[in-house]
Amino acid sequence: MILIVFLISQSSALFTPMQVHLSWTEKSSEMCVMWQSRMSGEAKISYRPYLCKQNFDWKTINAQTxxxxxxxxxxxxxxxxxxxMTDLQADCYYEYTVGIGYFWTESFVFSGRTPGHDINTSYKMMIFGDLGTHxxxxxxxxxxxxxxxxQEILGIMHMGDIGYNLEYDQGLIGDKFLDMIKPIATTHAYMTMPGNHEQANNFTAYKQRFLMPRNEASQNSSYxxxxxxxxxxxxxxxTNPFLIIEQKSERKTMINWLKDDLFKANxxxxxxxxxxxxxxxxxxxTLNPNMEMSRKDCEVQAEIIRNALEDIYYENKVDLVLAGHVHRYExxxxxxxxxxxxxxVDEQNKHVNAKAPIYIVSGSAGNRSNKNDPSSPYNYLWTRFVSDDFGFGMLTMINKTTLLWEQFSSESDKMIDYVYIIKQNNQTSS
Ligand SMILES: [Fe+2]
Incomplete structure (x- = not known):
């Protein structure tokens, strides 16, 4: 009897669905769910509309393994x-559970509002870089x-440097990271971009763990x-290809796609x-000339990337540019x-009809290494607020004319900075 109980518990561990996480796809009304198991088995997902007028029947579909x-x-x-999951309605929430054979997870709930839906009401997007498992x-x-x-947060965007590193310890760091984000990634689309800590082995570990919206130019790379x-x-x-000399064709492909995408967006x-x-x-x-890392990030690499992209952003009237990599908030x-x-209007906490892109670095979510030296001097030419607190940002789309950006400190549990970005008379920047 003890042996049977032991065998059942062991097989349960092998088949139990783990590391469930959501992401939006390139199509409207869809949500992608990924999960992992140690052993193969019949993988399925069941989902149903929730808290709306739709028929509440469960729908079960097979997963690709x-x-x-x-x-x-x-x-x-x-x-x-x-x-x-397809045919999601913006006015519904959805309840879902994933399974391998007889082993199913508890159920999770997410909002049916997806990109492409007609979303006119205010929403929030959580945004940060450089998280890690520490x-x-x-x-x-x-x-x-x-x-x-x-709070009613629609989605999460992680601007690279994800697990420090996903491939380390035979990939166990990747497992640990996805276990860690489960409380937010089972209920919200967790959108990613690769940072320099994802570039090992041609982004292999990143591609294995995250499936992002695809397009013809990215050739299913999700980059x-x-x-x-x-x-x-x-x-x-x-942005990695701009810093890897050999990736000339990747740079060219992405820039061509970017120009085309911005043309359509305009x-x-x-x-x-x-x-x-x-x-x-x-x-x-802001450069700290006494720190080698600061010189590399803020002088050398920043200039290379600016030279490749800044004119495109300016000419196409991009409103806001968000990044990580530097382990502070700036x-x-x-x-x-x-x-x-x-x-x-150009005040400490308000821009009206900006004439060029506004830039924000939010790379302090919780990197593995120590923070960058916070004693870096302000660059008074353009720096508006700096903090070395660990934390993350929140973008609120208030309406068609107003955005609000806030930065939260996970050391003080406070909102430490905010700025309103306003566009009057349908003006665009630059
Ligand atoms: Fe980085």
Whole structure:
């Protein structure tokens, strides 16, 4: 009898669905769910509309399963399951559970509002970079969880440097990271972009763990994509190729796609007036000349990326650029070519009709290493607020003319900075 109980418990551990996480796809009204199991089995998802007028019947679909070798020193096989929930209605929530054979998870609930839905009401998007699995990341995650439970947050965007590193310890760090984000990633789309800590082995571990919206140019790589969510067009890029000399064709492909995407977004500006670009590396950060890391991030790499992209952003009237990589929070002004460009109103916490993109670095969610030296001097030309507190940002799309950005500290549990970005008379920046 004891042996039977032991065998059942062991097989349960092998088949139990783990690391369930959601992401939006390239199509409207869809939500992708991925999960992992140690053994293969019949993988399914069941879901139903929730808290709305739709028929409450459960729908069950099969998942696609891939056998993955997470090992970097020796083989360590696991199974990744992927399924896509379709025909989601914006006025519904959805309850779902995923299973392998007889082993199913508890049920989770998410909002049916997806990119492409007609979202005219205010919503919030949680945004940060550089999280990792260490103490500070866990502390930030605790506050993120509280906020997802108490506020209407539509989705989460992680601007690279995800697990430090997903492939480390035979991929066990990747497992640990996905276990850690489960409280927020089972209930919200967890959207990612690759940072420099994802680039090992041509982004293999990143590609295995996260499936992002695809397009023809990205050739199913999930490296760069765009989404219309309410009044905001979000563009998520992979800035790594700009810093890897050999990746010339990747750079060219992404820039061509970006120009085309911005052209379409500008033609659609009456419907979707805001354009926000997110990526891992930053264009601007305050330099501490005494720190080698600061010189690399804020002088060398920032200049390379600016040279590749800044004119495109400026000419296409991008409103806001969000990045991580630098392990602090630093909000900057409207900038072009290293100069502050004043808008119609340019106050400490308010921009009206900005004339160039506004830049914000939020790379302090909980990186593995120590924080960057917070004694870095302000660059008074364009720096508006700096903090070395661990934490994360929140973008609120208030309406067609007003965005609010806030930064929260997971050390003090306070909102430590905010800025209103306002567009009057349908004006766009620059
Ligand atoms: Fe980084």
């Amino acid at each position: 891939s056998r993955i070798d997470f090992g970097t020193e020796m083989p360590r096989y696991s199974y990744i399951h992927t399924a896509i 103490y500070h990341g866990q502390k930030s995650l605790n506050l993120m969880k509280t906020m997802t439970e108490t 760069f994509y765009s989404l219309n969510i309410g009044h905001v067009h979000y563009i998520c890029l992979n 033609n659609n500006r009456n419907n979707v007036p805001w354009i926000i670009i997110l990526h891992h590396h930053t264009f601007y950060c 909000r900057q002004a409207s900038i072009y070519k290293n100069q502050t460009i004043l808008g119609d």
